[in-house]
Amino acid sequence: MIRGGGTLRRMTNDSSVPAIEVTGLRRSYGGQVVLDGIGLRVPEGTVFSLLGPNGAGKTTMVQILSTLIRADGGVARICGHDVRREPDRVRAAIGVTGQFSAVDSYLTGEENLLLMGRLHHLGRAAARRRAADLLKRFDLVEAAGKGAAAYSGGMRRRLDLAMGLMGDPRVVFLDEPTTGLDPRSRRDMWDIVRGLVGRGVTIFLTTQYLEEADQLADRVALLHHGRIVAEGTPAELKQRVPGGTLDDVFLALTEVEA
Amino acid sequence: MTLVVRDSVTMLGRQLRHMRRDLSTSLILLAVPIIFLLLFVYVLGGTLGDGLDDGDGGRAAYVDYVVPGILLITVASAVQGTAIGVAMDMTEGIVARFRTMAIARSSVLTGHVLGSLLMILFQLTVVLAVALLIGFRPNATAIEWLAAGGLLTATAFALIWLAVGMGLAAKTVAGASNMPMPLTLLPLFGSGFVPTESMPTALRLFAEHQPFTPIMETLRGLLMGTGVGVSGWVAGGWCTAITLAGYAWAKRNYDRDRTR
Numbered sequence: 043m044i045r046g047g048g049t050l051r052r053m054t055n056d057s058s059v060p061a062i063e064v065t066g067l068r069r070s071y072g073g074q075v076v077l078d079g080i081g082l083r084v085p086e087g088t089v090f091s092l093l094g095p096n097g098a099g100k101t102t103m104v105q106i107l108s109t110l111i112r113a114d115g116g117v118a119r120i121c122g123h124d125v126r127r128e129p130d131r132v133r134a135a136i137g138v139t140g141q142f143s144a145v146d147s148y149l150t151g152e153e154n155l156l157l158m159g160r161l162h163h164l165g166r167a168a169a170r171r172r173a174a175d176l177l178k179r180f181d182l183v184e185a186a187g188k189g190a191a192a193y194s195g196g197m198r199r200r201l202d203l204a205m206g207l208m209g210d211p212r213v214v215f216l217d218e219p220t221t222g223l224d225p226r227s228r229r230d231m232w233d234i235v236r237g238l239v240g241r242g243v244t245i246f247l248t249t250q251y252l253e254e255a256d257q258l259a260d261r262v263a264l265l266h267h268g269r270i271v272a273e274g275t276p277a278e279l280k281q282r283v284p285g286g287t288l289d290d291v292f293l294a295l296t297e298v299e300a
Numbered sequence: 301m302t303l304v305v306r307d308s309v310t311m312l313g314r315q316l317r318h319m320r321r322d323l324s325t326s327l328i329l330l331a332v333p334i335i336f337l338l339l340f341v342y343v344l345g346g347t348l349g350d351g352l353d354d355g356d357g358g359r360a361a362y363v364d365y366v367v368p369g370i371l372l373i374t375v376a377s378a379v380q381g382t383a384i385g386v387a388m389d390m391t392e393g394i395v396a397r398f399r400t401m402a403i404a405r406s407s408v409l410t411g412h413v414l415g416s417l418l419m420i421l422f423q424l425t426v427v428l429a430v431a432l433l434i435g436f437r438p439n440a441t442a443i444e445w446l447a448a449g450g451l452l453t454a455t456a457f458a459l460i461w462l463a464v465g466m467g468l469a470a471k472t473v474a475g476a477s478n479m480p481m482p483l484t485l486l487p488l489f490g491s492g493f494v495p496t497e498s499m500p501t502a503l504r505l506f507a508e509h510q511p512f513t514p515i516m517e518t519l520r521g522l523l524m525g526t527g528v529g530v531s532g533w534v535a536g537g538w539c540t541a542i543t544l545a546g547y548a549w550a551k552r553n554y555d556r557d558r559t560r
């Protein structure tokens with residue numbers, strides 16, 4: 043019975059309160075319009091990928107959704123909370139792994155995680171348990187006691203992601219999580235992301251790689267010149283263009299205006 | 301515990317850990333006042349001491365005279381570490397991460413300020429110990445020691461906030477490390493190393509009215525028991541003013557949208 047109730051609540055959540063809901067979002071830098079009226083809806087427990095070339099505005103989007111910067115116009119809600127009016131509610135619901143490393147290089151991997159635990163006001167024992175679990179899941183057990191400054195790119199990324207998960211977020215933002223990683227580390231990261239999905243977390247992932255979106259995302263949106271020029275499941279997008287790969291979609295849609 | 305206190309304590313813990321891991325920076329900054337102290341006492345102190353008011357006190361008189369200036373150099377040198385630490389935090393992504401978390405926003409800066417304050421009090425103790433070793437003979441009462449400690453703490457607090465502002469305003473870590481540098485020399489252009497009466501008029505006017513002079517005069521009066529007079533009030537006023545200005549500046553820089 044209890045379980046049934048939980049499922050029911052979850053289902054109503056899915057239909058009424060999406061994990062991420064964005065309408066008419068705009069943002070400029072100086073005279074340059076970066077986001078020009080973006081609308082999105084990401085249901086709970088799904089993986090959404092924002093795909094776009096360098097400079098498309100992906101990081102700007104993540105920064106607005108994660109309360110780091112403000113939009114010039116439009117509305118964005120995370121789990122029903124307005125990013126502008128209730129930033130702390132939003133912050134309590136999200137975990138962020140930015141495009142650039144956000145670990146404390148003076149601390150060891152484990153200390154970084156425990157710092158996050160303290161800032162999430164977890165009890166000491168709970169924090170230790172969660173840190174140990176994340177270190178194991180992300181293959182950082184051996185490196186746990188080493189200073190983060192000595193970590194390789196892939197290890198740093200994994201630690202970064204683990205830090206974002208210490209607070210047990212409902213929505214996770216990953217801004218180009220595999221850019222600059224070698225193929226092996228990229229695959230490890232993909233496995234980690236798939237593992238998160240299994241736990242019911244909603245994932246908002248940006249990438250420049252079509253293959254990555256294809257591998258991980260339930261839905262993909264293509265960001266080009268400040269607008270979403272195509273959105274759908276990877277399969278839907280492939281059907282829209284002769285050639286039938288996401289690459290073809292990408293080329294077709296970005297060349298029209300170029 | 302409220303959230304603000306709790307997060308601030310966490311951030312203080314983080315700072316103390318940073319300082320332990322990066323002891324070399326603190327040691328280099330601590331070496332500056334000690335070198336000044338040894339240089340001025342042993343190389344120049346014999347002559348300078350004879351030139352002080354009471355005639356031919358020599359090196360022994362000069363040690364007593366120069367210690368307040370050295371203590372301010374200690375503080376000024378140490379806050380370079382504050383500016384560097386703050387600037388490093390801003391250039392690394394970690395502070396951006398803190399901003400995406402539901403924590404007290406101010407706690408990052410509070411951690412820096414409290415961490416620096418503890419570090420500076422420690423450094424002042426070391427410098428005082430060296431001074432005592434080479435012949436510094438204060439004759440302050442317990443109350444006067446307490447007052448001197450309070451004034452040094454207030455001065456440190458003021459310069460720390462100023463340095464936090466610098467660390468936030470600087471574009472690079474190197475820039476942040478250079479900005480507080482002039483503070484280290486400021487005691488020389490005041491009553492720190494020679495009485496201001498011996499200076500040419502223009503310099504003397506500056507020396508007598510710059511903030512460090514009343515602070516050093518007050519410290520000297522307290523430590524040597526020669527009386528404080530009005531300089532105590534002026535010193536307190538400067539500390540308050542610098543603290544408020546540094547705090548306001550830091551807050552403005554910290555709150556601004558760093559991407560615009």
Ligand SMILES: Nc1ncnc2c1ncn2[C@@H]1O[C@H](COP(=O)(O)OP(=O)(O)O)[C@@H](O)[C@H]1O
Pocket residue numbers: 071076094095096097098099100101102103558559560
């Ligand atoms: N702080 C900033 N100041 C000025 N322009 C910026 C700033 N941040 C981003 N931009 C501009 O906004 C556009 C989108 O940047 P960004 O969101 O980082 O793209 P992406 O993450 O997709 O590579 C780029 O043209 C970039 O130059």
Ligand SMILES: [Mg+2]
Pocket residue numbers: 100101102141217218
């Ligand atoms: Mg980017």
